[in-house]
Amino acid sequence: MTDEGFDVGGRLRQLRLARGLSQRELAKRARVTNSTVSLIEQNSVSPSVSSLKKILDALPVSISAFFAGEETSHPRPFYRASELTEIGDGKLSWRLVAARRPDRRMSILHERYPPGADSGAEMLEHDGEEGGVVIAGQIEITVNGEVGMLGAGDAYYFDSRLPHRFRNPGTEECVIVSASTPPTFSDAGQELPHA
Structure with missing residues (x-):
């Protein structure tokens, strides 16, 4: 799911915490299991685009913004x-x-x-x-x-x-x-x- 060096789990955890959500609350909003969110954040599973999209929609964050991170130069x-x-x-x-x-x-x-x-x-x-x-x-x-x-x-x-x-x-x-x-x-x- 990721390009080399991109930490999907860490990025998801960062966005979830920035919005003050527990894993359980995010899972509920995204209509996925709590274990799905947990496993993704631990980088134990590579989420399908569908699963990741459901979770990001619940934040809400687009897939492109999720992977974009910060632009460091012009x-x-x-x-x-x-x-x-x-x-x-x-x-x-x-x-x-x-x-x-x-x-x-x-x-x-x-x-x-x-x-x-x-x-x-x-x-x-x-x-x-x-x-x-x-x-x-x-x-x-x-x-x-x-x-x-x-x-x-x-x-x-x-x-x-x-x-x-x-x-x-x-x-x-x-x-x-x-x-x-x-x-x-x-x-x-x-x-x-x-x-």
Whole structure:
């Protein structure tokens, strides 16, 4: 779930304590078990994007703000591959460009879906728009009941408030470069975002 050196548990604990919440109260607000919050804070488990998103919505903090931390210098225009922030769940890889850039108005992701990967059986819905281009492999995207199978060079663009899902039914990894706005992925209370 994390890029090297990012302490998910420590960051969650910091945000929870800053809001004066107990683990139990945060779990109740997020509708997850108390042990889920505890295990994540101890870095004993790598949370799925869905679980982490539920917890962050209860704070409320966006996924991008969670991983952003503090920008230590002025915004810069270029980022090396090693500087992209991993916000995936250990199965799906979603690497965010310029995660620590202050006042970012969009999210750009380098996404990797291994064979069989799925954004989840529960359809995603959040404010904003998103689009992307398939770089390699194939991806099945469902948007508001319409299913499309996209291959390298194909693209998508849709209103993110429509129920949607991403799935790789193929035998090779699918790579996508995507963008979404606003960068917060969803408003508090919504379920798992797709970047």
